[in-house]
Amino acid sequence: MTLKAHYTWVTLPCCCCGSTSYKLLGYRGGAAHRNRIGIKTDIVRCSFCGHIYPRPMPVPDDIDMLYSDTEDYFSRNNPDKKIQVCDLLVDRLEKHLGYVGRLLDIGSGRGEMLYAAKKRGWDCCGVETCKEFADQSRSTYGVEVKNSPLENCHFPNNHFDAVILNVVIEHLHYPQKILSEINRISKDGTLLWIETSNEASLYHLIGNLYYRIIGKxxxxxxxPTFSPYHVQGFTKNSIKTLLSKTGFHIEYLRLYPGKAILPYSGFKEFVEYLGVTIVRSASKIFDMGRIVKVEARKVKAISI
Ligand SMILES: [Zn+2]
Structure with missing residues (x-):
């Protein structure tokens, strides 16, 4: 289902280091997409920290327009499997923190993470700007979810023991503001878990090279203007830069190859699936996987 969103195009500096120096990598969306979806957008790389972002940035006038088709957005995710994965993550946080405390899941979606944490005794709360997702998670799992942007929730200072940004930060137009707010509501030593895409992966390197070879x-x-609406392209260096600037120290950062989810019902699809599988294996060898997982701790308060 395609939803028509209206965008304001804003020229922003790099959200990680603040630099306005950049190199144009190429174009994405519209006439620069093989299925012609979205709007053609300039994609640039920060000259200092390597962060990849659209310039100008398309900021939707109504963010809920992008994510209101909840069935379509999570159509590839099985809720029961997701609860199992969430349970493993909560278990990990418990071990590293040493106790069960107060947990915040930002962009809590259908609520599986909150459900997994609640079952283990956490006092947990979700923040979800999409009303449908918030309503669905409350009715399905009986969890607490605030249907509001984080900055409007007015949580107390030094409140949470663990904060989760699970495949969320790449969707944020102003991630530095969110991380500054997370810093304020976190205690000293609070654990912050982030999972996002690595946009400097081998997959992207080969994909871009392929486009150059065919003359595009x-x-x-x-x-930026089509599902899944990723607007921030983190790399190992750019996520380190952003977290350091917002008062967090990284204790764990690792790249993972990610899932190969292409269908392989026909010959062309099978060849594509094979290609993706080979790139996944190679990305492990070269440490250039598509997914980056980060565990960081709040080490200092910053002024917002
Ligand atoms: Zn930068």
Whole structure:
């Protein structure tokens, strides 16, 4: 289902280091997409920290327009499997924190993470700007969810023991503001878990090279105006830069190859699936996987 959103195009500096120096990588969306979806957008790389972002940035006038089709958005995710994965993550946080405390899940979606944490005794709360997702998670799992942007929730200072940004930060137009707010509502030593895409992966390198070979100035990074609406392209260096600037110290950072989810019902699809599988294996060898997982701790309060 395609929803028509209206965008305001804003020229922003790099959200990680603040630099306005950049190099144009290529174009994404519209005439620069093989299925012609979205709007053609310039994708650039920060000259200082390597962060990849659209310039100008398409900021939707109504963010809920992008994510209101809840069935479609999570159509590839099985809730029961997701609860199992969430349970493993909560278990990990418990071990590293040493106790069960107060947990915040930002962009809590259908609420599986909150359900997994609640079952283990956490005092947990979700923040979800999409009303449908918030309503669905409350009715399905009986969890507490605030249907509001984080900055409007007015949580107390030094409140949470663990904060989760699970495949969320790449969707944020102003991630530095969110991380500053997370810093304020976190205690000293609070654990912050982030999972996001690595836009400097081998997959992207090969994809962009392929476009150059066939004579196109397109890139494979981000999806600013079409699903899944990724607007921030983190790399190992750029996420480190952003977290350091917002008062967090990284204790764990690792790249993972990610899932190969292409269908392989026909010959062309099978060849594509094979190609993706080979790239996944190679990305392990070269440490250039598509997913980055980060565990960080709040080490200092910052002024907002
Ligand atoms: Zn930068």
């Amino acid at each position: 100035n397109w890139v494979t990074q981000l999806s």
